[in-house]
Amino acid sequence: MVETLEAGDYVMIAIYFILVLAVGLWSTFRPNRNSATGYFLAGKNMHWIPVGASIFASNVGAPMFIGLAGQAAASGFAAAVYEWHAVYLLIALGWIFVPVYVASGTMTMPEYLKKRFGGKRLRIYLSILALLKYMLTNISGEIFSGAIFLQQLLGWNLYLCVVIILGITAIYTVAGGLAAVIYTDTLQTVILLVGSFILMIISFVDVGGWEQMMRKYAVSAANYTLADPQNYSCGLPREDYMHIFRDPIKGDIPWPGAVFGATTLGILVWCADQIMVQRCLAAKNMSHAKGGAALAAFLKILPFFLFMIPGMISRVLFPNDIACADPDKCEAACGNRAGCTNIAYPLLVLRKMPAGLKGLMLAALLAALMSSLTSIFNSASSMFTMDLWRRFRRHAKQSELMLVGRVCVLVLVAVSILWIPILQQAQSGQLWSYVQAVASYTSPPWCWVFLLALFWKRTTEAGAFWGLMISLVVGFAWMAMDMTFPAPPCGSTEPDTRPAILAKIHFLHFALILSGVTIISTVVISLITTPRPPEKLNRVTWWTRHSEKDLEESDSEDDFAQGDDDDNDNDEPIKSVKRKKLSPGRKVYNWLCGVDNKPKPKITPEEKELIRKKMTSLAETPKARRYANICAVIAVTVTTFLLGFFH
Numbered sequence: 001m002v003e004t005l006e007a008g009d010y011v012m013i014a015i016y017f018i019l020v021l022a023v024g025l026w027s028t029f030r031p032n033r034n035s036a037t038g039y040f041l042a043g044k045n046m047h048w049i050p051v052g053a054s055i056f057a058s059n060v061g062a063p064m065f066i067g068l069a070g071q072a073a074a075s076g077f078a079a080a081v082y083e084w085h086a087v088y089l090l091i092a093l094g095w096i097f098v099p100v101y102v103a104s105g106t107m108t109m110p111e112y113l114k115k116r117f118g119g120k121r122l123r124i125y126l127s128i129l130a131l132l133k134y135m136l137t138n139i140s141g142e143i144f145s146g147a148i149f150l151q152q153l154l155g156w157n158l159y160l161c162v163v164i165i166l167g168i169t170a171i172y173t174v175a176g177g178l179a180a181v182i183y184t185d186t187l188q189t190v191i192l193l194v195g196s197f198i199l200m201i202i203s204f205v206d207v208g209g210w211e212q213m214m215r216k217y218a219v220s221a222a223n224y225t226l227a228d229p230q231n232y233s234c235g236l237p238r239e240d241y242m243h244i245f246r247d248p249i250k251g252d253i254p255w256p257g258a259v260f261g262a263t264t265l266g267i268l269v270w271c272a273d274q275i276m277v278q279r280c281l282a283a284k285n286m287s288h289a290k291g292g293a294a295l296a297a298f299l300k301i302l303p304f305f306l307f308m309i310p311g312m313i314s315r316v317l318f319p320n321d322i323a324c325a326d327p328d329k330c331e332a333a334c335g336n337r338a339g340c341t342n343i344a345y346p347l348l349v350l351r352k353m354p355a356g357l358k359g360l361m362l363a364a365l366l367a368a369l370m371s372s373l374t375s376i377f378n379s380a381s382s383m384f385t386m387d388l389w390r391r392f393r394r395h396a397k398q399s400e401l402m403l404v405g406r407v408c409v410l411v412l413v414a415v416s417i418l419w420i421p422i423l424q425q426a427q428s429g430q431l432w433s434y435v436q437a438v439a440s441y442t443s444p445p446w447c448w449v450f451l452l453a454l455f456w457k458r459t460t461e462a463g464a465f466w467g468l469m470i471s472l473v474v475g476f477a478w479m480a481m482d483m484t485f486p487a488p489p490c491g492s493t494e495p496d497t498r499p500a501i502l503a504k505i506h507f508l509h510f511a512l513i514l515s516g517v518t519i520i521s522t523v524v525i526s527l528i529t530t531p532r533p534p535e536k537l538n539r540v541t542w543w544t545r546h547s548e549k550d551l552e553e554s555d556s557e558d559d560f561a562q563g564d565d566d567d568n569d570n571d572e573p574i575k576s577v578k579r580k581k582l583s584p585g586r587k588v589y590n591w592l593c594g595v596d597n598k599p600k601p602k603i604t605p606e607e608k609e610l611i612r613k614k615m616t617s618l619a620e621t622p623k624a625r626r627y628a629n630i631c632a633v634i635a636v637t638v639t640t641f642l643l644g645f646f647h
Helices: 007-028 036-044 048-059 062-075 077-103 109-117 121-153 158-207 210-217 223-227 255-271 274-281 286-299 303-317 327-334 341-352 357-392 398-418 420-424 431-455 461-484 500-504 507-527 584-593 605-615 622-645
Strands: none
Touching (some): 048 286, 062 077, 062 341, 077 255, 077 303, 077 431, 109 357, 109 461, 121 431, 158 303, 210 303, 255 274, 255 431, 274 286, 327 341, 431 461, 431 507, 461 507
């Protein structure tokens, strides 16, 4: 299935790389990149359009092309619940979670837990766990998905592709920080939407429209499956393929898990994950943060049409490949004995896109892959620098923090490349289900810690920590059991040796069980431990976000001292001071590392207080608030209608 690109395809790819590098490097010349706020929060000066586009692009990575389209090819509409579920959670992010984060003056999620609960262990634990998750799950999933696409389309060497992609993303992520990531994400969102929309139209025309697609999908199976449906029953489409909410016992995505279990996964992803929250924190004010969340909510309606429907059409057009039911035939078709639904989208691009547009779709894949990777790199470097490095370097200056953040990105790039051999041995028949299952074992505890932190002032640090420990032990034990006793392949004659409790409980239902364990353990331990004084809850909960008083932190809790006064966040130079001429090499180093040798004026305590109030302000104009609320209502209404229509 390897295809040689034509001249027009290479032109499209070249234009894409030129545009991305131009936008990324342009953003590095903007002000505010030589301070922590500038580098990690884009100077808190972002408009709602790039904020929303970046949230969407950060989520719609290569796994969306591979995993979501593959899941739709395998089982129909059910996976749409994950996408449309996110619409409600993005509105919650902008209207409920972000106001508390902004009011508390938070830059990272571990920092918020530190401000809310005090102590050190929650902040360190979340930082380390999130970094491991980014390296071993998020980055690896992106690379694995991108590798499937590139190998199917071009037959390129895997290492060469990954090194080139990671190298280009690292250049402007290291140099420009979050501003570069957000601006390039905005460009990549446009490319991604244009490319995937064109393929959707082409595939719709080819299959004969919506009604023909639905009719043909019902009988889309390999020839040998249709000839002998009893022995190859697993190659037939599900009878409930046109429904999102499925049987609570027999459904592949049972409706109680889809409605309630998926909520616990989604809250962590959309409302408490550094990657998503960091974009809203970079908005210039609350109105732009809400506007960005609302725009991302509207965009999240589209993947059903842009990725899932083409995935189903791919099965209709190429049933012998996508719907293979025999392990030997699957291995011959895609090299994976577990199934070939993961190649549904790449195969559609390969066989249906004309010259030139095929290059555009490859650019769209690269856009999705690179936007997600840059978001992960920047968010991970933010947490490492602000939550871990400053624990060892309590008086680190701004220039040191900027250098450490950039080095962290390079280390993540290196680890990502070294992780490739393991990825090649870890293929899953349905990547999307695998990712969601792992999330069900690990996400619910953190989801409830953040919810209780925001809404129950009685939650204590001990309750949150030990609640996490207990529930994570339960989650990892279940995950280990699930991996030790895998389910037999569909249609296999092998007996099901799994324990009855494992075989009968869906992973989304287990998320509900784990949520119960977390809530009970956290509440009980919080009630028997000393509550946090009211003065230490100012501006860190939903009920105290408008408090006129600032959060009081004792000396033992104020972990990190600020940088020296001669290295403050003010970016205005004193122009009258004559500076020493720097060599070209030193200038390049300073530019890459965000080091500014210009002397800065001293900031008075009064000026610092004004800056702090601006950074933590929740003020909105009545007009902006009204427009944001209207957009939120429209997004929720449209999504509710779609869920009802495809129920």
